[in-house]
Amino acid sequence: MESTTGDIQEMLKRIAAADATYKAFDKRFAYGTAGFRTLGETLDRVCFRAGVLAGIRAKMDHGLAGVMVTASHNPKQDNGLKIFEKDGAMLEGPWEKLAESLVNTDDLPAFLTSLNAGQLSFPGVSLHSDIFTTPVQQLPLVFIGMDTRDSSQRLCDAVSQGITLIGAYPVNYGLVTTPQLHWLTQRCNELRMAAPGDGEVHGKVKKGDFNEAWARYFKEFSDLIGDSPKSRYETDLLLDCANGVGSIQFKLNLELMAEIFGGKDKVPLNVTIINDDEKPDLLNEECGAEYVHKDQQLPHNFALKGGRPGIKCASFDGDADRLIYFYQRAEGEGVPVIIDGDKQFALILMYIKSLLEKLGITHSELTHVFVQTAYVNSRSTKFLKAKGINNELCPTGVKNAHPIVVGYDIGANDEPNGHGTIVCKWDRVRGALESKKDSVEAKKIQAILQLSNMTVGDAIANLLLIESILRDLDMSIADFATLYEENPSRMFKAVVKDRTKFKVVWDESRLTQPIELQNFIDTLVSQTTEGKAFVRPSGTEDILRLYAEAKTLEEMEALAKAILKEIDEKYKDY
Numbered sequence: 187m188e189s190t191t192g193d194i195q196e197m198l199k200r201i202a203a204a205d206a207t208y209k210a211f212d213k214r215f216a217y218g219t220a221g222f223r224t225l226g227e228t229l230d231r232v233c234f235r236a237g238v239l240a241g242i243r244a245k246m247d248h249g250l251a252g253v254m255v256t257a258s259h260n261p262k263q264d265n266g267l268k269i270f271e272k273d274g275a276m277l278e279g280p281w282e283k284l285a286e287s288l289v290n291t292d293d294l295p296a297f298l299t300s301l302n303a304g305q306l307s308f309p310g311v312s313l314h315s316d317i318f319t320t321p322v323q324q325l326p327l328v329f330i331g332m333d334t335r336d337s338s339q340r341l342c343d344a345v346s347q348g349i350t351l352i353g354a355y356p357v358n359y360g361l362v363t364t365p366q367l368h369w370l371t372q373r374c375n376e377l378r379m380a381a382p383g384d385g386e387v388h389g390k391v392k393k394g395d396f397n398e399a400w401a402r403y404f405k406e407f408s409d410l411i412g413d414s415p416k417s418r419y420e421t422d423l424l425l426d427c428a429n430g431v432g433s434i435q436f437k438l439n440l441e442l443m444a445e446i447f448g449g450k451d452k453v454p455l456n457v458t459i460i461n462d463d464e465k466p467d468l469l470n471e472e473c474g475a476e477y478v479h480k481d482q483q484l485p486h487n488f489a490l491k492g493g494r495p496g497i498k499c500a501s502f503d504g505d506a507d508r509l510i511y512f513y514q515r516a517e518g519e520g521v522p523v524i525i526d527g528d529k530q531f532a533l534i535l536m537y538i539k540s541l542l543e544k545l546g547i548t549h550s551e552l553t554h555v556f557v558q559t560a561y562v563n564s565r566s567t568k569f570l571k572a573k574g575i576n577n578e579l580c581p582t583g584v585k586n587a588h589p590i591v592v593g594y595d596i597g598a599n600d601e602p603n604g605h606g607t608i609v610c611k612w613d614r615v616r617g618a619l620e621s622k623k624d625s626v627e628a629k630k631i632q633a634i635l636q637l638s639n640m641t642v643g644d645a646i647a648n649l650l651l652i653e654s655i656l657r658d659l660d661m662s663i664a665d666f667a668t669l670y671e672e673n674p675s676r677m678f679k680a681v682v683k684d685r686t687k688f689k690v691v692w693d694e695s696r697l698t699q700p701i702e703l704q705n706f707i708d709t710l711v712s713q714t715t716e717g718k719a720f721v722r723p724s725g726t727e728d729i730l731r732l733y734a735e736a737k738t739l740e741e742m743e744a745l746a747k748a749i750l751k752e753i754d755e756k757y758k759d760y
Contacts (some may be wrong), residue, residue, distance in 0.1 A: 187404055194318045198295040201238065201351050205294050208234055208344065217286040219583035219658075220279075220726065223257050223270025226337030226657040229265055232342040235289045237328070237348020237356075238267050242317045243281060244326035246329045246356050247272050250378065252325075253349075253674025254364050255341045258334040259428075259476035259503040260471045268347065268364075274372030274641030276585050283324040320353035327388055328723040330358045330372065331367035333431045333505045336466035351495060359393050361431050362391045363506035365644030366396045397435060400637070400647055401442035407633040407654045408447075409453055410626060418662040421454055423653070424492060426461045426497040428474030430505030433462035436646055440489075455653055466722055473647070475503040475604050482521050484514060495519070498663035502645040506668035508604040509645040511652070513663045521668050527600040528566045531650055533669060534608060535575045537655045538634065539702050540641040541627045545619070549576065552618040557587040558694040564718050569670040579693040584642070596635070606642040610635050632657070673716055674742045675735035680753045682730055685723035689760050700760060706752055714745050721749070 210229030215222050215232050222232050250272035257264040269277045269285060277285065280566040284301075291297040300306045302317045303476060305609070320326065328349045332338035346356040359367060374391045381387055420613065428434035440457060444450040461473040470477065473485035478501045482496035485494065493499065495517050501510045511525035535556050542552060553624040554575045558566070562579070570577045576594075580586045582601065591597030600606025615635065619628040637654065656666060682688070689699040698706040703721065703748040711717040716737040721730050732754060 199233040199319055201690045202352055204347055212418050214290050217282045223266030225263060226265030228339055230344050232289050233267055233490050234345035236267055237345035239285045239288050241352035241354030244328050245314060249324040250375055250636040250646045252329040252367055253345050254331050255338050256364055256505040258505045262466055263628060265335050265341060270368060270594045279496045280308055284308045284311050292369035301587050323383060326354040328354055328356050329367060330356050330373045331362035333387055334469060335463050357388055361434055362393060363431055363435050365507050365642050366435060368641040369396050371725040386514050393480040397442055399437040400650060401439055401446050402679060403637045404443060405446045411632055411658045411691055412631050416660045418658045418660050420498050420662055421456045422497060423457050424497055425459050426473050426501040427459055427626045428470050428502050428504050429461045429463045429468040430504035432645060435458055442743055454657060458492055460487045461485060470504050475501040477506040479524060479603055484520060484522050500649055506645040507643045509648045510604040516725055525667050526602040527604040527606050528562050528602050529669055530597050531600040531606050532569055533655060536573050538631060539573060539575055541631050544627045545622050545712055547618055548727045552596045554596040555594040557590045559601055560601055560693055560720055563672040563675055564669050564713055564735060565672050566717060581694045607643045608638045608642040649747060673735045673737055674739040678732040678746050678750060680730045680732060680750055682728055683759045685728045688723045690722050695720050697721055703757055705750060708747055710748055717745055719749060721746055
């Protein structure tokens with residue numbers, strides 16, 4: 187039913203009254219690769235307005251969208267939210283621009299009125315109906331989830347209010363991991379497409395569906411591996427959950443796995459969880475994937491909860507979309523051996539490629555790609571080439587990798603921080619495997635792809651996927667770590683007057699301006715054993731980010747020092 191002028195004016199009055207109850211801050215909120223993210227105390231009005239936007243998106247996109255309130259690996263005082271599409275994918279780029287404009291407008295009712303009248307133009311945004319009208323044939327729903335931060339419930343309430351006042355319907359799942367909510371949204375979309383006349387289909391999508399699915403997928407792959415004894419694979423795993431929502435959900439997975447396998451002792455994975463306190467003050471405090479990876483430190487409670495040299499360990503981040511593997515090499519050694527996202531996905535792609543080769547399936551029959559950022563270690567690139575794995579680079583951010591990945595039959599993208607996923611075109615995969623579908627290799631390829639959360643990077647899904655591969659290949663954590671040996675590398679910062687003067691190529695691996703600085707870097711790299719270095723401007727502050735790498739630590743540091751000196755002397759005020 188189309189809204190009347192009176193209905194619209196009444197709706198706008200309610201929106202304006204609610205908007206006025208939230209404190210305004212004298213700053214512009216940017217929608218970045220992680221959505222809106224900053225101090226939690228400043229986000230109430232942002233979340234209310236983002237709820238309005240999410241409601242509009244649901245109305246325009248077959249009645250479904252998602253909003254996750256989280257700041258992931260950020261400190262406990264931060265928070266944020268990201269909006270995503272009905273299929274669980276990231277919000278489309280043109281809608282990001284609309285979201286940013288709507289959140290920062292000085293007059294929300296006037297903005298909405300102008301948007302509805304077509305007086306505001308956002309290229310790529312299609313408003314095919316009245317934004318104030320609530321479709322009756324398929325109710326517009328917005329799935330909401332949150333992490334364990336102190337501000338999350340309050341911000342979720344603001345999101346819900348915005349959704350409701352624009353005439354859409356919030357469906358709040360409470361404490362869930364970010365990947366879990368992406369998957370639940372995508373799952374509802376699948377059910378709606380299968381039964382378009384069922385207006386209550388969302389009620390069939392339960393929070394625990396995610397846990398049940400991955401417990402079952404893990405069992406199905408384990409059955410293909412069989413019970414043959416392993417000499418090197420370790421069933422024991424120490425898991426650091428960053429005192430976040432990942433501990434809540436993975437414990438449910440473990441319970442379901444014990445039930446499906448017929449007892450905890452029958453599950454081929456024995457997990458000891460540390461840092462599973464749900465108190466907001468402890469979130470990401472000296473623990474979690476970001477801390478272990480970036481600070482290169484063992485997480486808090488490591489030694490107290492059974493950590494010892496050689497034991498296989500892993501860390502989730504605060505919302506369980508990142509996974510880092512690690513282990514302690516020797517007693518008293520504080521710096522762990524890190525297995526980052528690049529190495530994790532190198533293992534996954536190597537495994538899939540080897541199965542395809544055993545089946546005689548070529549790249550032309552089933553295409554594949556591994557998309558990484560310029561920050562990938564050169565040794566990883568060499569390893570991939572040696573294994574015949576197709577590799578491409580893109581700028582940091584899932585939204586940059588996704589268009590490349592979906593162009594292939596099997597595609598993976600990751601970042602060294604442990605965020606990554608693998609996707610496939612199921613019709614192409616099943617078609618290529620049809621004549622060999624009864625072989626164990628074909629069944630394993632489908633089982634391993636099934637274990638991937640194809641909507642977004644997922645620490646729980648990736649952990650179960652990697653553990654399955656390690657067990658099938660009978661690899662220890664030390665074997666995993668030595669899949670290839672990385673060159674010493676490090677990130678550096680250089681302060682400049684205006685970062686916008688520095689231009690880079692699309693994948694951010696080279697400068698186009700100033701070309702003299704790029705020429706200087708090229709010369710230094712050519713004189714450094716296995717040297718690699720690039721400079722790119724920060725997206726948020728007037729600094730340049732420098733990545734430097736070389737065969738030895740001394741050479742890497744000398745390379746970085748020379749580049750930083752050149753920037754300071756010639757380009758600081760460029």
